Structure formats: C-alpha cells, structure tokens
Amino acid sequence: MRNPFSAKNRPSLVAAAIIVLTLSGCDSAEPPLSRQPLSTGSILAAQTNGHFTLVAPGNGPVQVWQQGDAAPLYQWHQGKETDPVVLLAISPDGHTAATATEQTVAVWSLESGRNLGFYSLDHTLRALSLADSGQALLLGYHSGEVEFVELNSGRRLLFLGHDDVINSLDLSANGQYALSASQDGRVIFWQTENAAMLADWQHENSVNLVTLDQGGRYAFSADAQGQGQVHRLPGGELQAQLEVPARGQTFVSARIDAARNRLATGGTARRLDLWQLSDGAHLKQWQVGLHTQLRPASAMVYSVAFTAPDQLYSASSAGLAETWTITNREHHDE
Structure with missing residues (x-):
C-alpha cells in the first residue's frame, strides 16, 4: 500500500541515514543547553514545535512564545475568561494553531497572530488536532465520537468507531488520516x-496518548500504566514496546523522528526520554527544571520537539522551555 501521508506536490520523506545513539548510561543529570521561562508559576497546558510554544496559564490569555524571546509574541483571548483553555495544537507546518476550552475552539495564524475562526461545540471536548495551514480540525469528545471538520469547505465527518471516552488523537499533515484512542x-x-x-490495536489499560509520524510510517500509543507501543503504518503491526522505567510514571507527550530512528517522550515526574524507534531501546533520560518556589516540586513534560539533529526541546508544567543536547556517536546507512 502506498504511503498514506503523501500528498500531491509534497516531497517524500526519505531517510538517507539513521543516527544510532550510543550512550554510556541511560540516565543523565546534565543541565539543559538553554532555559526559557514562560511563566512565573505552573501552567495548565503547553504545546511546542521548537520554534513556537503555546502556553495556557489556566486564567488569562493564551501566550505564544518564540524560542529565545524574553516576552510573548502574541496573547490570544478566547471566550469568557472564566472558561480556561485546556487544549492546544500547532499544525505540522507551523503556520497555524488551535486553542480550545471544553466547549469552544479557536484557530489562529502563527504568522500574523490574527484569529481565523471561532467555533462553539455541542459536546464536551477531550482532544484536539490540526492539519497543515489550518485546513482541517480533528475533535475528540467525551461521548466517544470523533469529528473531522474541513474548515474551508465546511465538510464534516463523524467517526463512530469508539465505544468510550476519547482521550487522545492526532491528524496527518494533509488531513487525510487520523489516529484516535479511547x-x-x-x-x-x-x-x-x-x-x-x-488498522486498530488494543492496550490493556486506558490509552492517554497517541502520536503520528508525519512521514506516514509509524504511530506511537501509550496507556495510563506507562506502557508504550510503536506500530508500523498503515497496517498497524507492532514494531516495539516501551516501558517507563519507574513505576507510577506515565507518558504525557511524544514526538517521532523516523528519519533518525528515534522517539522522544515527555512524562510525569519531570521525565524527558529518548528511545530507539526500531526496537524501543531506552537511550537517554533527562529531568526538566523546576521553579523552586512551587510545591509540589515536580513537573509534567507537556510537549517535546526535535529542533536539530542534536537538539531536543521541551515545555513543561513548571512554565519552562528547555533545549537539550543529544550526543550522536555513530552514523549508519539505512
């Protein structure tokens, strides 16, 4: 079957080489390469692509930061101030963003900061994803329904394949393929x-996170007990199984870099991890920073992104964006 994510006039994603990361140990206490404060306290949600970072403070407007800036680029107000923004999304091409309360969704331009649309919902929203240039939205509801909306044409499709609450979903860059979990x-x-x-597969426990490889080759899913799986697309065959090393910790965010055979995940208890995509081998672990005045002294890694072959970027509930160095020791042809 052809690559499901390919689109007309879109260059194919072909990996010329795989970087295999060999490290002397899995755990690292090394400090980040850089640290950018995004808030003076903890935040409710964050989403980053490494260049733009969206921050939902829980009250007040959503802030949009550019990497390295000392102040937000934009501040977006959505509906009533009493309704907190709980979900954030950035399109794979980095041109648009979406912000959502449980009952409303707004789409924004990251190039100009202006609002591109505001939508009221009839059902309680649980998950959100956005296609390139804001051409389509994917909405997951408490009812178990998933709604696909083409914003230009207004076409809507209701997916009824789930029998339980939707916890997470992702949408391909071209808007043609969806991954949903209940x-x-x-x-x-x-x-x-x-x-x-x-394709479909079953976890033993509730699935709290799914992520697509935008090259169309892999999907990652993780359950509430810290068990993660990599599946090949489009058939859904199991590629690798991952497990958070510490009991009681779970996956919160993930990013696939299939071209370099790696997966980055963010979790609870300040965990930021790097894995080998092909077999799930655990390569490295960092601990994200804290605001020392905050209690309890912990953080969730809300979002992760690869910003360069040797750099990883994270945004956490502590209100910090951090850049981390990946050590590449060997290069092998694919």
Whole structure:
C-alpha cells in the first residue's frame, strides 16, 4: 500500500541515514543547553514545535512564545475568561494553531497572530488536532465520537468507531488520516474521507496518548500504566514496546523522528526520554527544571520537539522551555 501521508506536490520523506545513539548510561543529570521561562508559576497546558510554544496559564490569555524571546509574541483571548483553555495544537507546518476550552475552539495564524475562526461545540471536548495551514480540525469528545471538520469547505465527518471516552488523537499533515484512542484502550487508524478503518490495536489499560509520524510510517500509543507501543503504518503491526522505567510514571507527550530512528517522550515526574524507534531501546533520560518556589516540586513534560539533529526541546508544567543536547556517536546507512 502506498504511503498514506503523501500528498500531491509534497516531497517524500526519505531517510538517507539513521543516527544510532550510543550512550554510556541511560540516565543523565546534565543541565539543559538553554532555559526559557514562560511563566512565573505552573501552567495548565503547553504545546511546542521548537520554534513556537503555546502556553495556557489556566486564567488569562493564551501566550505564544518564540524560542529565545524574553516576552510573548502574541496573547490570544478566547471566550469568557472564566472558561480556561485546556487544549492546544500547532499544525505540522507551523503556520497555524488551535486553542480550545471544553466547549469552544479557536484557530489562529502563527504568522500574523490574527484569529481565523471561532467555533462553539455541542459536546464536551477531550482532544484536539490540526492539519497543515489550518485546513482541517480533528475533535475528540467525551461521548466517544470523533469529528473531522474541513474548515474551508465546511465538510464534516463523524467517526463512530469508539465505544468510550476519547482521550487522545492526532491528524496527518494533509488531513487525510487520523489516529484516535479511547478510555477502553482501543486505538484506531482511519481515513477522514470516508471513516474507513485501516488498522486498530488494543492496550490493556486506558490509552492517554497517541502520536503520528508525519512521514506516514509509524504511530506511537501509550496507556495510563506507562506502557508504550510503536506500530508500523498503515497496517498497524507492532514494531516495539516501551516501558517507563519507574513505576507510577506515565507518558504525557511524544514526538517521532523516523528519519533518525528515534522517539522522544515527555512524562510525569519531570521525565524527558529518548528511545530507539526500531526496537524501543531506552537511550537517554533527562529531568526538566523546576521553579523552586512551587510545591509540589515536580513537573509534567507537556510537549517535546526535535529542533536539530542534536537538539531536543521541551515545555513543561513548571512554565519552562528547555533545549537539550543529544550526543550522536555513530552514523549508519539505512
């Protein structure tokens, strides 16, 4: 079957080389290369692509930061101030963003900061994703329904493949393929044109996170007990299994870099981890920073992004964005 994520006039993602990371130890106490304060206290949500970082403080406007800046680039107000923004998304191409309360969604231009649309919802929202240039939205509801919306044409498709609350979802850059997960542990990969299911798999526990490789080769899913899985697309075959080394810790965010055979994950208890995509080998672990005046003294890594072959970027609930160095020791042809 052809690569499901390819689109007309979109260059294919071909990996010329794989970087295999060999490290003397899995755990690292090394400090970040740089640290950028995004808030004076803890934040409710954050989403980053390494260049732009969206921050939801829980009250007040959503702030948009550029990497390295001392002040926000934009501040976005959405609806009533009493309704906190709880979900954030950045399109894969980095041109647009979406912010959402449980009952409203707004789409924004990251190039100009202006609002591109505001939508009221009939159901309680649980998950959100956005296609390139804001051409489509994917909305996951408490009812178990997933709604795909083409914003230009207004076409809507309701996906009814789940029987439980939607916890997480992701949308391909071209808006043609979706990955959704529910509280009963089911993960489904499907087409947004006709809701046809292409693959599905089952976790033993509730799935709290799914992420697509935008090259169309892999999907990552993780459950509430800290068990992670890498599956090959489009068929859904199991590629690797991951497990958070410490009991009681879970995955919160993930980013796939298939071209370099690696996966970055952010978790609870300040964990930022690097894994080998092909077999799930654990390569390295960092601890993100804290505001020392905050209690309890911990943090969740809300979002991660690869910003260069040797750099990883994280945004955490402590209100910090940090850049980390990845040591590349060997290079092998694919």
